[in-house]
Amino acid sequence: MIAPPLAHLGHWYHSLLYLAPVLIVVVVLWIQERRERGREADEDE
Amino acid sequence: MKRRLAVAGTLALGAALALPASALAHGLVGKQDLPIPRWLFAWAATVVLVVSFVALAALWPRPRLEHVKERRVWTAPVALEVLCGALGIAAFAVTIWAGFSGTQTATANLIPTVVYVVFWVGIPFTTLLLGNVFGAFNPWRALARGVAWLASRGGSETPAPLPYPKWLGRWPAALTILLFAWVELVYVNRDDPTQLAIMALLYAGIQLVGMTLYGIEPWTRNADGFSVYFRLFSMLSPLHWRDRTLYTRPPLSGAPTLDAGPGTVPLLCVMIGTVSFDGLSQGSLWTGTGGIAPDLQQRFINLGFSGEVALEIAFTIGLLFMVGLVSGVYRLGVLGMHSVRAGYSTTSLSRRFVHSLIPIALAYVIAHYFSLFVYQGQAMAFLVSDPLGDGSDFFGTATATINYNVIGANGVWYVQVFALVLGHACGLTLAHDRALVVYQRVRDATRSQYWMLAVMVAFTSLGLWLLSAAAQ
Numbered sequence A: 001m002i003a004p005p006l007a008h009l010g011h012w013y014h015s016l017l018y019l020a021p022v023l024i025v026v027v028v029l030w031i032q033e034r035r036e037r038g039r040e041a042d043e044d045e
Numbered sequence B: 001m002k003r004r005l006a007v008a009g010t011l012a013l014g015a016a017l018a019l020p021a022s023a024l025a026h027g028l029v030g031k032q033d034l035p036i037p038r039w040l041f042a043w044a045a046t047v048v049l050v051v052s053f054v055a056l057a058a059l060w061p062r063p064r065l066e067h068v069k070e071r072r073v074w075t076a077p078v079a080l081e082v083l084c085g086a087l088g089i090a091a092f093a094v095t096i097w098a099g100f101s102g103t104q105t106a107t108a109n110l111i112p113t114v115v116y117v118v119f120w121v122g123i124p125f126t127t128l129l130l131g132n133v134f135g136a137f138n139p140w141r142a143l144a145r146g147v148a149w150l151a152s153r154g155g156s157e158t159p160a161p162l163p164y165p166k167w168l169g170r171w172p173a174a175l176t177i178l179l180f181a182w183v184e185l186v187y188v189n190r191d192d193p194t195q196l197a198i199m200a201l202l203y204a205g206i207q208l209v210g211m212t213l214y215g216i217e218p219w220t221r222n223a224d225g226f227s228v229y230f231r232l233f234s235m236l237s238p239l240h241w242r243d244r245t246l247y248t249r250p251p252l253s254g255a256p257t258l259d260a261g262p263g264t265v266p267l268l269c270v271m272i273g274t275v276s277f278d279g280l281s282q283g284s285l286w287t288g289t290g291g292i293a294p295d296l297q298q299r300f301i302n303l304g305f306s307g308e309v310a311l312e313i314a315f316t317i318g319l320l321f322m323v324g325l326v327s328g329v330y331r332l333g334v335l336g337m338h339s340v341r342a343g344y345s346t347t348s349l350s351r352r353f354v355h356s357l358i359p360i361a362l363a364y365v366i367a368h369y370f371s372l373f374v375y376q377g378q379a380m381a382f383l384v385s386d387p388l389g390d391g392s393d394f395f396g397t398a399t400a401t402i403n404y405n406v407i408g409a410n411g412v413w414y415v416q417v418f419a420l421v422l423g424h425a426c427g428l429t430l431a432h433d434r435a436l437v438v439y440q441r442v443r444d445a446t447r448s449q450y451w452m453l454a455v456m457v458a459f460t461s462l463g464l465w466l467l468s469a470a471a472q
Helices: A005-012 A015-044 B002-018 B038-059 B077-100 B110-130 B139-153 B171-185 B193-216 B216-222 B226-232 B264-280 B292-302 B307-342 B347-354 B354-383 B407-440 B441-468
Strands: B071-075 B239-242 B245-248
Touching: A005 B002, A005 B216, A015 B038, A015 B216, A015 B441, B002 B193, B002 B441, B038 B407, B038 B441, B077 B110, B110 B193, B110 B226, B110 B354, B139 B193, B139 B216, B139 B441, B171 B193, B171 B226, B171 B245, B171 B264, B193 B216, B193 B226, B216 B226, B226 B264, B239 B347, B264 B307, B264 B347, B264 B354, B264 B441, B307 B347, B354 B407, B354 B441, B407 B441
Parallel strands: none
Antiparallel strands: B071 B245, B239 B245
């Protein structure tokens, strides 16, 4: 019988604290990359 | 395209980290009493990497590690090279002898500690400090060279070796490291002295056949998995041995000289992924009640496998999953770089930047095996005196014991964190330096490294997450 993941929430929720900085960095870099791409397109025009 | 890439990257990184917590606990002693929660170290490490990235972008406008001048220091006499080779063969012979003739109790026999601690962990540590010393002590290479020398002295004409297949590249080395990791982490009889001795002999035999067919050096550089593994780490060392001559160079500057042919990227991913699985497999998420491994094992038992085989299958799946995960994260970084400016294929970029994974692989080794090396390494004091475990005392140290107070749990944790952060900062530096060569404009180079920064942060957090689980 496999326990649903939420049944063991207490065991792994703190793992999200390790994931958070990765997500933040990825999102910030993605936004920055979009901005630079837009700036580059403006310069080309 | 970019949005899909970002979403895919986020999901992959999420998968890498949202897995249940686990750990590494190789001989970890005592309880940690850290001033801040462990997860805060991951945040701090991220800040360090981001600051390093900004500093590199601002203060490192030209490549500095690609073509450095090495300084010749000393040339070792031929006799020393012969002596090192002979010592390597002797050590190998004693280890095999202990495996076959000694007690079959793993902790009292020399071979498990030699293979898993001295060889697998000790040599990378030594290599970082002293350069590729394994090349001098490599027993099968020394044996092959000795035989070749004798053959040439005897005047017998030996056939010219076949050209080493270019397409094969380092695939044999990748397979070797994967198989070794499988034995170490999955195989239930991993500590059996006789079986270890048989496997070591088999490996040496394969190497001798390969060297006979393709030549000693081409085979050693590409297909001898352990030689390749140690040589990769030696590229980070400030000491470089070439043809018995010792050179000095800036640390890390050997890594850009890596010729990343076929199999090199998989090899690095195997190196990182297998160590990651070692960490994962020791955590409660993997092995605890309701963990992944017992669940998988039960599924395979239901299919008719024995409990032992079912467990091995479950662990094999975990091992391959972690290798795949590491490969996927690196691949995403490469895809991100590829999106910055056309001109290079993803395969080309993947190989051009793969040397930046070397310090990460070493950081993972240090972080995961440091405590094992520090504690179990001390066992060599009594094992060399009593290699068979039969009560001998050749050097008067058979009664030595392991001092578990040599370093505490906090000390181990700080070493692990330091190694991980430094390793990833070094990886970032190597990638930035290469980007300055690959991309003509500094701006493009920096943009391309956004993705490598994400990869480094992901690997750092993954490493700390795995370590933290062990410490719980």
